[in-house]
Amino acid sequence: MDSLLFLLELKLEDLPESELKIANYILKQKTNVIHQSVMEVAKGAGASTSAVIRLCKSLDIPSFQELKIMLARDVFIGTSARNEDKGVPDDPASATTKELIQQTSISSIESIKDLAKMVSIEHCIEASKLLIDTVFIHAFGIGLSNGIAFDFAHKMQRIGLLCGYSQETQMQMITACNLKPGMVGVVVSHSGNTKEMVRAAKIMKQNGVKVISITGNPHGDLVLFSDIVLLAPLSEPLKRQGASSSRISQLVLIDMLFSLIIEHRPETYGEYLAKTSKAFN
Structure with missing residues:
Protein backbone atom coordinates (compact mmCIF):
# COMPACT_ATOMS: atom_id res chain seq x y z
CA MET A 1 0.00 0.00 0.00
CA ASP A 2 1.19 3.56 -0.77
CA SER A 3 2.72 5.78 1.87
CA LEU A 4 0.27 8.53 2.80
CA LEU A 5 3.08 10.97 3.61
CA PHE A 6 4.62 10.29 0.21
CA LEU A 7 1.29 10.85 -1.57
CA LEU A 8 0.73 14.12 0.28
CA GLU A 9 4.19 15.45 -0.59
CA LEU A 10 3.73 14.38 -4.19
CA LYS A 11 0.41 16.18 -4.64
CA LEU A 12 0.96 19.29 -2.49
CA GLU A 13 1.47 21.66 -5.41
CA ASP A 14 -1.70 20.48 -7.17
CA LEU A 15 -4.13 20.68 -4.25
CA PRO A 16 -6.70 23.49 -3.94
CA GLU A 17 -6.28 25.81 -0.95
CA SER A 18 -8.80 24.12 1.34
CA GLU A 19 -7.31 20.65 0.80
CA LEU A 20 -3.79 22.06 1.07
CA LYS A 21 -4.61 23.27 4.59
CA ILE A 22 -5.65 19.74 5.55
CA ALA A 23 -2.58 18.19 3.93
CA ASN A 24 -0.17 20.54 5.71
CA TYR A 25 -1.93 19.93 9.01
CA ILE A 26 -1.57 16.16 8.59
CA LEU A 27 2.12 16.50 7.73
CA LYS A 28 2.77 18.66 10.80
CA GLN A 29 0.50 16.83 13.27
CA LYS A 30 0.66 13.28 11.93
CA THR A 31 0.90 11.58 15.32
CA ASN A 32 -2.12 13.50 16.65
CA VAL A 33 -4.20 13.05 13.49
CA ILE A 34 -4.16 9.27 13.96
CA HIS A 35 -6.41 9.73 17.00
CA GLN A 36 -8.59 12.58 15.70
CA SER A 37 -12.00 12.63 14.05
CA VAL A 38 -12.84 14.33 10.76
CA MET A 39 -14.22 17.33 12.66
CA GLU A 40 -11.11 17.63 14.84
CA VAL A 41 -8.79 17.52 11.83
CA ALA A 42 -10.89 20.10 10.00
CA LYS A 43 -10.91 22.40 13.04
CA GLY A 44 -7.18 22.01 13.59
CA ALA A 45 -6.47 22.84 9.95
CA GLY A 46 -8.89 25.76 9.84
CA ALA A 47 -10.92 24.12 7.07
CA SER A 48 -14.23 22.34 6.62
CA THR A 49 -15.03 18.65 7.11
CA SER A 50 -15.95 18.45 3.42
CA ALA A 51 -12.39 19.54 2.58
CA VAL A 52 -11.10 16.51 4.50
CA GLN A 65 -10.58 5.93 8.32
CA GLU A 66 -8.43 4.36 5.61
CA LEU A 67 -6.37 7.56 5.48
CA LYS A 68 -5.69 7.25 9.22
CA ILE A 69 -4.69 3.60 8.83
CA MET A 70 -2.17 4.55 6.14
CA LEU A 71 -0.90 7.40 8.31
CA ALA A 72 -0.47 5.10 11.30
CA ARG A 73 1.54 2.71 9.16
CA ASP A 74 3.83 5.56 8.08
CA VAL A 75 4.28 6.88 11.61
CA PHE A 76 4.90 3.60 13.38
CA ILE A 77 6.86 1.58 10.80
CA GLY A 78 7.99 4.18 8.25
CA THR A 79 11.10 6.32 7.93
CA SER A 80 9.75 8.96 10.29
CA ALA A 81 9.33 6.37 13.04
CA ARG A 82 12.86 5.11 12.53
CA ASN A 83 14.19 8.63 12.89
CA GLU A 84 12.13 9.31 16.01
CA ASP A 85 13.40 6.07 17.58
CA LYS A 86 16.93 7.37 17.13
CA GLY A 87 16.12 10.77 18.57
CA VAL A 88 16.20 12.53 15.21
CA PRO A 89 13.72 15.41 14.76
CA ASP A 90 11.32 15.47 11.80
CA ASP A 91 11.95 19.16 11.15
CA PRO A 92 15.56 19.95 10.12
CA ALA A 93 14.96 23.66 10.78
CA SER A 94 14.54 22.97 14.51
CA ALA A 95 17.50 20.59 14.80
CA THR A 96 20.84 21.30 16.42
CA THR A 97 24.00 20.88 14.33
CA LYS A 98 24.66 17.48 15.87
CA GLU A 99 21.07 16.34 15.28
CA LEU A 100 21.15 17.57 11.69
CA ILE A 101 24.35 15.63 10.96
CA GLN A 102 22.87 12.56 12.62
CA GLN A 103 19.63 12.94 10.70
CA THR A 104 21.37 13.21 7.34
CA SER A 105 23.59 10.22 8.06
CA ILE A 106 20.72 8.02 9.24
CA SER A 107 18.56 9.01 6.29
CA SER A 108 21.31 8.07 3.83
CA ILE A 109 21.97 4.72 5.50
CA GLU A 110 18.27 3.88 5.64
CA SER A 111 17.90 4.83 1.98
CA ILE A 112 20.50 2.27 0.93
CA LYS A 113 18.92 -0.37 3.19
CA ASP A 114 15.51 0.33 1.66
CA LEU A 115 16.98 0.04 -1.84
CA ALA A 116 18.46 -3.37 -1.02
CA LYS A 117 15.02 -4.55 0.15
CA MET A 118 12.92 -3.23 -2.73
CA VAL A 119 15.19 -3.41 -5.78
CA SER A 120 14.02 -5.85 -8.45
CA ILE A 121 16.89 -8.17 -9.36
CA GLU A 122 14.99 -9.30 -12.46
CA HIS A 123 14.52 -5.74 -13.69
CA CYS A 124 18.18 -4.91 -13.05
CA ILE A 125 19.33 -7.95 -15.03
CA GLU A 126 16.89 -7.15 -17.83
CA ALA A 127 18.07 -3.53 -17.95
CA SER A 128 21.76 -4.48 -17.97
CA LYS A 129 21.24 -6.87 -20.90
CA LEU A 130 19.29 -4.23 -22.80
CA LEU A 131 22.09 -1.70 -22.28
CA ILE A 132 24.71 -4.19 -23.47
CA ASP A 133 22.83 -5.13 -26.64
CA THR A 134 21.83 -1.63 -27.78
CA VAL A 135 23.69 0.45 -30.37
CA PHE A 136 23.32 3.73 -28.48
CA ILE A 137 22.15 4.98 -25.07
CA HIS A 138 21.14 8.45 -23.99
CA ALA A 139 20.65 9.57 -20.38
CA PHE A 140 17.90 12.06 -19.52
CA GLY A 141 17.26 14.10 -16.38
CA ILE A 142 16.67 17.69 -15.29
CA GLY A 143 17.27 19.51 -12.03
CA LEU A 144 18.75 17.24 -9.36
CA SER A 145 18.13 14.23 -11.59
CA ASN A 146 20.47 15.66 -14.22
CA GLY A 147 23.42 14.88 -11.97
CA ILE A 148 22.25 11.27 -11.71
CA ALA A 149 21.94 11.09 -15.50
CA PHE A 150 25.49 12.44 -15.83
CA ASP A 151 26.83 9.80 -13.43
CA PHE A 152 25.07 7.09 -15.44
CA ALA A 153 26.48 8.35 -18.76
CA HIS A 154 29.96 8.64 -17.23
CA LYS A 155 29.91 5.02 -16.06
CA MET A 156 28.63 3.71 -19.40
CA GLN A 157 31.36 5.55 -21.29
CA ARG A 158 34.02 4.23 -18.90
CA ILE A 159 33.31 0.70 -20.16
CA GLY A 160 33.01 1.57 -23.84
CA LEU A 161 29.23 1.77 -24.21
CA LEU A 162 28.12 4.63 -26.45
CA CYS A 163 26.07 6.88 -24.18
CA GLY A 164 25.00 10.47 -24.76
CA TYR A 165 24.15 13.11 -22.18
CA SER A 166 23.09 16.75 -22.26
CA GLN A 167 22.64 19.20 -19.42
CA GLU A 168 20.28 21.43 -21.39
CA THR A 169 16.60 20.45 -21.38
CA GLN A 170 15.81 21.45 -24.98
CA MET A 171 18.75 19.42 -26.26
CA GLN A 172 17.40 16.43 -24.36
CA MET A 173 14.01 16.86 -26.03
CA ILE A 174 15.65 17.11 -29.46
CA THR A 175 17.60 13.93 -28.76
CA ALA A 176 14.42 12.14 -27.64
CA CYS A 177 12.83 13.01 -30.98
CA ASN A 178 15.82 11.73 -32.98
CA LEU A 179 16.52 8.41 -31.26
CA LYS A 180 15.59 5.37 -33.34
CA PRO A 181 14.47 1.78 -32.72
CA GLY A 182 17.34 -0.28 -31.37
CA MET A 183 18.45 2.57 -29.11
CA VAL A 184 17.75 3.05 -25.39
CA GLY A 185 16.75 6.09 -23.37
CA VAL A 186 17.45 6.08 -19.63
CA VAL A 187 15.21 8.61 -17.89
CA VAL A 188 15.79 9.72 -14.30
CA SER A 189 12.97 11.42 -12.39
CA HIS A 190 12.79 11.55 -8.61
CA SER A 191 9.02 12.11 -8.56
CA GLY A 192 8.21 10.20 -11.75
CA ASN A 193 6.05 13.12 -12.85
CA THR A 194 8.55 15.67 -14.20
CA LYS A 195 6.63 16.86 -17.25
CA GLU A 196 9.66 17.26 -19.53
CA MET A 197 10.92 13.78 -18.72
CA VAL A 198 7.48 12.22 -19.11
CA ARG A 199 7.17 13.95 -22.49
CA ALA A 200 10.62 12.73 -23.56
CA ALA A 201 9.77 9.15 -22.56
CA LYS A 202 6.46 9.33 -24.42
CA ILE A 203 8.18 10.56 -27.60
CA MET A 204 10.80 7.82 -27.42
CA LYS A 205 8.17 5.17 -26.78
CA GLN A 206 6.20 6.35 -29.83
CA ASN A 207 9.39 6.14 -31.92
CA GLY A 208 10.06 2.53 -30.92
CA VAL A 209 12.91 3.37 -28.54
CA LYS A 210 13.28 1.26 -25.40
CA VAL A 211 12.91 3.32 -22.21
CA ILE A 212 14.45 2.50 -18.83
CA SER A 213 13.23 4.73 -16.01
CA ILE A 214 14.91 5.32 -12.65
CA THR A 215 12.36 6.74 -10.24
CA GLY A 216 11.03 6.59 -6.71
CA ASN A 217 7.38 6.64 -7.73
CA PRO A 218 5.84 3.40 -9.08
CA HIS A 219 2.61 5.27 -9.85
CA GLY A 220 4.10 8.27 -11.68
CA ASP A 221 3.27 9.12 -15.28
CA LEU A 222 6.81 8.19 -16.34
CA VAL A 223 6.08 4.52 -15.64
CA LEU A 224 3.37 4.55 -18.33
CA PHE A 225 6.00 5.09 -21.03
CA SER A 226 8.75 2.84 -19.64
CA ASP A 227 9.75 -0.65 -20.75
CA ILE A 228 11.74 -1.28 -17.56
CA VAL A 229 11.18 0.55 -14.27
CA LEU A 230 13.98 0.62 -11.70
CA LEU A 231 12.66 1.84 -8.35
CA ALA A 232 14.88 3.73 -5.93
CA PRO A 233 13.12 4.50 -2.63
CA LEU A 234 11.99 7.98 -1.66
CA SER A 235 13.52 8.16 1.81
CA GLU A 236 12.52 11.74 2.55
CA PRO A 237 9.70 14.08 1.52
CA LEU A 238 10.16 15.61 -1.91
CA LYS A 239 10.77 19.09 -0.51
CA ARG A 240 13.14 18.12 2.29
CA GLN A 241 16.96 18.02 2.16
CA GLY A 242 17.05 18.47 -1.61
CA ALA A 243 16.12 14.78 -1.90
CA SER A 244 19.70 13.95 -0.86
CA SER A 245 19.04 10.42 0.40
CA SER A 246 17.02 9.53 -2.67
CA ARG A 247 19.89 10.72 -4.87
CA ILE A 248 22.19 8.41 -2.95
CA SER A 249 19.91 5.41 -3.54
CA GLN A 250 19.72 6.26 -7.26
CA LEU A 251 23.52 6.46 -7.48
CA VAL A 252 23.83 3.09 -5.74
CA LEU A 253 21.27 1.65 -8.16
CA ILE A 254 23.41 2.85 -11.07
CA ASP A 255 26.44 1.22 -9.44
CA MET A 256 24.45 -2.03 -9.34
CA LEU A 257 23.74 -1.79 -13.08
CA PHE A 258 27.38 -0.95 -13.74
CA SER A 259 28.54 -4.04 -11.84
CA LEU A 260 26.01 -6.30 -13.59
CA ILE A 261 27.12 -5.09 -17.02
CA ILE A 262 30.78 -5.77 -16.22
CA GLU A 263 29.82 -9.20 -14.85
CA HIS A 264 28.26 -10.13 -18.22
CA ARG A 265 31.51 -9.55 -20.13
CA PRO A 266 34.32 -9.06 -17.59
CA GLU A 267 37.19 -9.34 -20.07
CA THR A 268 35.77 -6.85 -22.57
CA TYR A 269 34.60 -4.25 -20.07
CA GLY A 270 37.58 -4.83 -17.81
CA GLU A 271 39.83 -3.87 -20.71
CA TYR A 272 37.90 -0.62 -21.26
CA LEU A 273 38.13 0.17 -17.54
CA ALA A 274 41.88 -0.39 -17.60
CA LYS A 275 42.27 1.92 -20.62
CA THR A 276 40.25 4.75 -19.12
CA SER A 277 41.94 4.38 -15.74
CA LYS A 278 45.33 4.59 -17.43
CA ALA A 279 44.25 7.75 -19.25
CA PHE A 280 43.41 9.41 -15.93
CA ASN A 281 46.82 8.64 -14.39
Missing part, protein backbone atom coordinates in the same frame (compact mmCIF):
# COMPACT_ATOMS: atom_id res chain seq x y z
CA ILE A 53 -13.34 14.21 2.47
CA ARG A 54 -12.32 15.91 -0.79
CA LEU A 55 -8.65 15.40 0.09
CA CYS A 56 -9.29 11.68 0.54
CA LYS A 57 -10.84 11.59 -2.94
CA SER A 58 -7.94 13.56 -4.42
CA LEU A 59 -5.56 10.93 -3.01
CA ASP A 60 -7.77 8.05 -4.22
CA ILE A 61 -8.33 6.93 -0.63
CA PRO A 62 -11.82 5.48 -0.06
CA SER A 63 -12.43 6.93 3.42
CA PHE A 64 -10.97 9.06 6.20
Whole structure:
Protein backbone atom coordinates (compact mmCIF):
# COMPACT_ATOMS: atom_id res chain seq x y z
CA MET A 1 0.00 0.00 0.00
CA ASP A 2 1.19 3.56 -0.77
CA SER A 3 2.72 5.78 1.87
CA LEU A 4 0.27 8.53 2.80
CA LEU A 5 3.08 10.97 3.61
CA PHE A 6 4.62 10.29 0.21
CA LEU A 7 1.29 10.85 -1.57
CA LEU A 8 0.73 14.12 0.28
CA GLU A 9 4.19 15.45 -0.59
CA LEU A 10 3.73 14.38 -4.19
CA LYS A 11 0.41 16.18 -4.64
CA LEU A 12 0.96 19.29 -2.49
CA GLU A 13 1.47 21.66 -5.41
CA ASP A 14 -1.70 20.48 -7.17
CA LEU A 15 -4.13 20.68 -4.25
CA PRO A 16 -6.70 23.49 -3.94
CA GLU A 17 -6.28 25.81 -0.95
CA SER A 18 -8.80 24.12 1.34
CA GLU A 19 -7.31 20.65 0.80
CA LEU A 20 -3.79 22.06 1.07
CA LYS A 21 -4.61 23.27 4.59
CA ILE A 22 -5.65 19.74 5.55
CA ALA A 23 -2.58 18.19 3.93
CA ASN A 24 -0.17 20.54 5.71
CA TYR A 25 -1.93 19.93 9.01
CA ILE A 26 -1.57 16.16 8.59
CA LEU A 27 2.12 16.50 7.73
CA LYS A 28 2.77 18.66 10.80
CA GLN A 29 0.50 16.83 13.27
CA LYS A 30 0.66 13.28 11.93
CA THR A 31 0.90 11.58 15.32
CA ASN A 32 -2.12 13.50 16.65
CA VAL A 33 -4.20 13.05 13.49
CA ILE A 34 -4.16 9.27 13.96
CA HIS A 35 -6.41 9.73 17.00
CA GLN A 36 -8.59 12.58 15.70
CA SER A 37 -12.00 12.63 14.05
CA VAL A 38 -12.84 14.33 10.76
CA MET A 39 -14.22 17.33 12.66
CA GLU A 40 -11.11 17.63 14.84
CA VAL A 41 -8.79 17.52 11.83
CA ALA A 42 -10.89 20.10 10.00
CA LYS A 43 -10.91 22.40 13.04
CA GLY A 44 -7.18 22.01 13.59
CA ALA A 45 -6.47 22.84 9.95
CA GLY A 46 -8.89 25.76 9.84
CA ALA A 47 -10.92 24.12 7.07
CA SER A 48 -14.23 22.34 6.62
CA THR A 49 -15.03 18.65 7.11
CA SER A 50 -15.95 18.45 3.42
CA ALA A 51 -12.39 19.54 2.58
CA VAL A 52 -11.10 16.51 4.50
CA ILE A 53 -13.34 14.21 2.47
CA ARG A 54 -12.32 15.91 -0.79
CA LEU A 55 -8.65 15.40 0.09
CA CYS A 56 -9.29 11.68 0.54
CA LYS A 57 -10.84 11.59 -2.94
CA SER A 58 -7.94 13.56 -4.42
CA LEU A 59 -5.56 10.93 -3.01
CA ASP A 60 -7.77 8.05 -4.22
CA ILE A 61 -8.33 6.93 -0.63
CA PRO A 62 -11.82 5.48 -0.06
CA SER A 63 -12.43 6.93 3.42
CA PHE A 64 -10.97 9.06 6.20
CA GLN A 65 -10.58 5.93 8.32
CA GLU A 66 -8.43 4.36 5.61
CA LEU A 67 -6.37 7.56 5.48
CA LYS A 68 -5.69 7.25 9.22
CA ILE A 69 -4.69 3.60 8.83
CA MET A 70 -2.17 4.55 6.14
CA LEU A 71 -0.90 7.40 8.31
CA ALA A 72 -0.47 5.10 11.30
CA ARG A 73 1.54 2.71 9.16
CA ASP A 74 3.83 5.56 8.08
CA VAL A 75 4.28 6.88 11.61
CA PHE A 76 4.90 3.60 13.38
CA ILE A 77 6.86 1.58 10.80
CA GLY A 78 7.99 4.18 8.25
CA THR A 79 11.10 6.32 7.93
CA SER A 80 9.75 8.96 10.29
CA ALA A 81 9.33 6.37 13.04
CA ARG A 82 12.86 5.11 12.53
CA ASN A 83 14.19 8.63 12.89
CA GLU A 84 12.13 9.31 16.01
CA ASP A 85 13.40 6.07 17.58
CA LYS A 86 16.93 7.37 17.13
CA GLY A 87 16.12 10.77 18.57
CA VAL A 88 16.20 12.53 15.21
CA PRO A 89 13.72 15.41 14.76
CA ASP A 90 11.32 15.47 11.80
CA ASP A 91 11.95 19.16 11.15
CA PRO A 92 15.56 19.95 10.12
CA ALA A 93 14.96 23.66 10.78
CA SER A 94 14.54 22.97 14.51
CA ALA A 95 17.50 20.59 14.80
CA THR A 96 20.84 21.30 16.42
CA THR A 97 24.00 20.88 14.33
CA LYS A 98 24.66 17.48 15.87
CA GLU A 99 21.07 16.34 15.28
CA LEU A 100 21.15 17.57 11.69
CA ILE A 101 24.35 15.63 10.96
CA GLN A 102 22.87 12.56 12.62
CA GLN A 103 19.63 12.94 10.70
CA THR A 104 21.37 13.21 7.34
CA SER A 105 23.59 10.22 8.06
CA ILE A 106 20.72 8.02 9.24
CA SER A 107 18.56 9.01 6.29
CA SER A 108 21.31 8.07 3.83
CA ILE A 109 21.97 4.72 5.50
CA GLU A 110 18.27 3.88 5.64
CA SER A 111 17.90 4.83 1.98
CA ILE A 112 20.50 2.27 0.93
CA LYS A 113 18.92 -0.37 3.19
CA ASP A 114 15.51 0.33 1.66
CA LEU A 115 16.98 0.04 -1.84
CA ALA A 116 18.46 -3.37 -1.02
CA LYS A 117 15.02 -4.55 0.15
CA MET A 118 12.92 -3.23 -2.73
CA VAL A 119 15.19 -3.41 -5.78
CA SER A 120 14.02 -5.85 -8.45
CA ILE A 121 16.89 -8.17 -9.36
CA GLU A 122 14.99 -9.30 -12.46
CA HIS A 123 14.52 -5.74 -13.69
CA CYS A 124 18.18 -4.91 -13.05
CA ILE A 125 19.33 -7.95 -15.03
CA GLU A 126 16.89 -7.15 -17.83
CA ALA A 127 18.07 -3.53 -17.95
CA SER A 128 21.76 -4.48 -17.97
CA LYS A 129 21.24 -6.87 -20.90
CA LEU A 130 19.29 -4.23 -22.80
CA LEU A 131 22.09 -1.70 -22.28
CA ILE A 132 24.71 -4.19 -23.47
CA ASP A 133 22.83 -5.13 -26.64
CA THR A 134 21.83 -1.63 -27.78
CA VAL A 135 23.69 0.45 -30.37
CA PHE A 136 23.32 3.73 -28.48
CA ILE A 137 22.15 4.98 -25.07
CA HIS A 138 21.14 8.45 -23.99
CA ALA A 139 20.65 9.57 -20.38
CA PHE A 140 17.90 12.06 -19.52
CA GLY A 141 17.26 14.10 -16.38
CA ILE A 142 16.67 17.69 -15.29
CA GLY A 143 17.27 19.51 -12.03
CA LEU A 144 18.75 17.24 -9.36
CA SER A 145 18.13 14.23 -11.59
CA ASN A 146 20.47 15.66 -14.22
CA GLY A 147 23.42 14.88 -11.97
CA ILE A 148 22.25 11.27 -11.71
CA ALA A 149 21.94 11.09 -15.50
CA PHE A 150 25.49 12.44 -15.83
CA ASP A 151 26.83 9.80 -13.43
CA PHE A 152 25.07 7.09 -15.44
CA ALA A 153 26.48 8.35 -18.76
CA HIS A 154 29.96 8.64 -17.23
CA LYS A 155 29.91 5.02 -16.06
CA MET A 156 28.63 3.71 -19.40
CA GLN A 157 31.36 5.55 -21.29
CA ARG A 158 34.02 4.23 -18.90
CA ILE A 159 33.31 0.70 -20.16
CA GLY A 160 33.01 1.57 -23.84
CA LEU A 161 29.23 1.77 -24.21
CA LEU A 162 28.12 4.63 -26.45
CA CYS A 163 26.07 6.88 -24.18
CA GLY A 164 25.00 10.47 -24.76
CA TYR A 165 24.15 13.11 -22.18
CA SER A 166 23.09 16.75 -22.26
CA GLN A 167 22.64 19.20 -19.42
CA GLU A 168 20.28 21.43 -21.39
CA THR A 169 16.60 20.45 -21.38
CA GLN A 170 15.81 21.45 -24.98
CA MET A 171 18.75 19.42 -26.26
CA GLN A 172 17.40 16.43 -24.36
CA MET A 173 14.01 16.86 -26.03
CA ILE A 174 15.65 17.11 -29.46
CA THR A 175 17.60 13.93 -28.76
CA ALA A 176 14.42 12.14 -27.64
CA CYS A 177 12.83 13.01 -30.98
CA ASN A 178 15.82 11.73 -32.98
CA LEU A 179 16.52 8.41 -31.26
CA LYS A 180 15.59 5.37 -33.34
CA PRO A 181 14.47 1.78 -32.72
CA GLY A 182 17.34 -0.28 -31.37
CA MET A 183 18.45 2.57 -29.11
CA VAL A 184 17.75 3.05 -25.39
CA GLY A 185 16.75 6.09 -23.37
CA VAL A 186 17.45 6.08 -19.63
CA VAL A 187 15.21 8.61 -17.89
CA VAL A 188 15.79 9.72 -14.30
CA SER A 189 12.97 11.42 -12.39
CA HIS A 190 12.79 11.55 -8.61
CA SER A 191 9.02 12.11 -8.56
CA GLY A 192 8.21 10.20 -11.75
CA ASN A 193 6.05 13.12 -12.85
CA THR A 194 8.55 15.67 -14.20
CA LYS A 195 6.63 16.86 -17.25
CA GLU A 196 9.66 17.26 -19.53
CA MET A 197 10.92 13.78 -18.72
CA VAL A 198 7.48 12.22 -19.11
CA ARG A 199 7.17 13.95 -22.49
CA ALA A 200 10.62 12.73 -23.56
CA ALA A 201 9.77 9.15 -22.56
CA LYS A 202 6.46 9.33 -24.42
CA ILE A 203 8.18 10.56 -27.60
CA MET A 204 10.80 7.82 -27.42
CA LYS A 205 8.17 5.17 -26.78
CA GLN A 206 6.20 6.35 -29.83
CA ASN A 207 9.39 6.14 -31.92
CA GLY A 208 10.06 2.53 -30.92
CA VAL A 209 12.91 3.37 -28.54
CA LYS A 210 13.28 1.26 -25.40
CA VAL A 211 12.91 3.32 -22.21
CA ILE A 212 14.45 2.50 -18.83
CA SER A 213 13.23 4.73 -16.01
CA ILE A 214 14.91 5.32 -12.65
CA THR A 215 12.36 6.74 -10.24
CA GLY A 216 11.03 6.59 -6.71
CA ASN A 217 7.38 6.64 -7.73
CA PRO A 218 5.84 3.40 -9.08
CA HIS A 219 2.61 5.27 -9.85
CA GLY A 220 4.10 8.27 -11.68
CA ASP A 221 3.27 9.12 -15.28
CA LEU A 222 6.81 8.19 -16.34
CA VAL A 223 6.08 4.52 -15.64
CA LEU A 224 3.37 4.55 -18.33
CA PHE A 225 6.00 5.09 -21.03
CA SER A 226 8.75 2.84 -19.64
CA ASP A 227 9.75 -0.65 -20.75
CA ILE A 228 11.74 -1.28 -17.56
CA VAL A 229 11.18 0.55 -14.27
CA LEU A 230 13.98 0.62 -11.70
CA LEU A 231 12.66 1.84 -8.35
CA ALA A 232 14.88 3.73 -5.93
CA PRO A 233 13.12 4.50 -2.63
CA LEU A 234 11.99 7.98 -1.66
CA SER A 235 13.52 8.16 1.81
CA GLU A 236 12.52 11.74 2.55
CA PRO A 237 9.70 14.08 1.52
CA LEU A 238 10.16 15.61 -1.91
CA LYS A 239 10.77 19.09 -0.51
CA ARG A 240 13.14 18.12 2.29
CA GLN A 241 16.96 18.02 2.16
CA GLY A 242 17.05 18.47 -1.61
CA ALA A 243 16.12 14.78 -1.90
CA SER A 244 19.70 13.95 -0.86
CA SER A 245 19.04 10.42 0.40
CA SER A 246 17.02 9.53 -2.67
CA ARG A 247 19.89 10.72 -4.87
CA ILE A 248 22.19 8.41 -2.95
CA SER A 249 19.91 5.41 -3.54
CA GLN A 250 19.72 6.26 -7.26
CA LEU A 251 23.52 6.46 -7.48
CA VAL A 252 23.83 3.09 -5.74
CA LEU A 253 21.27 1.65 -8.16
CA ILE A 254 23.41 2.85 -11.07
CA ASP A 255 26.44 1.22 -9.44
CA MET A 256 24.45 -2.03 -9.34
CA LEU A 257 23.74 -1.79 -13.08
CA PHE A 258 27.38 -0.95 -13.74
CA SER A 259 28.54 -4.04 -11.84
CA LEU A 260 26.01 -6.30 -13.59
CA ILE A 261 27.12 -5.09 -17.02
CA ILE A 262 30.78 -5.77 -16.22
CA GLU A 263 29.82 -9.20 -14.85
CA HIS A 264 28.26 -10.13 -18.22
CA ARG A 265 31.51 -9.55 -20.13
CA PRO A 266 34.32 -9.06 -17.59
CA GLU A 267 37.19 -9.34 -20.07
CA THR A 268 35.77 -6.85 -22.57
CA TYR A 269 34.60 -4.25 -20.07
CA GLY A 270 37.58 -4.83 -17.81
CA GLU A 271 39.83 -3.87 -20.71
CA TYR A 272 37.90 -0.62 -21.26
CA LEU A 273 38.13 0.17 -17.54
CA ALA A 274 41.88 -0.39 -17.60
CA LYS A 275 42.27 1.92 -20.62
CA THR A 276 40.25 4.75 -19.12
CA SER A 277 41.94 4.38 -15.74
CA LYS A 278 45.33 4.59 -17.43
CA ALA A 279 44.25 7.75 -19.25
CA PHE A 280 43.41 9.41 -15.93
CA ASN A 281 46.82 8.64 -14.39
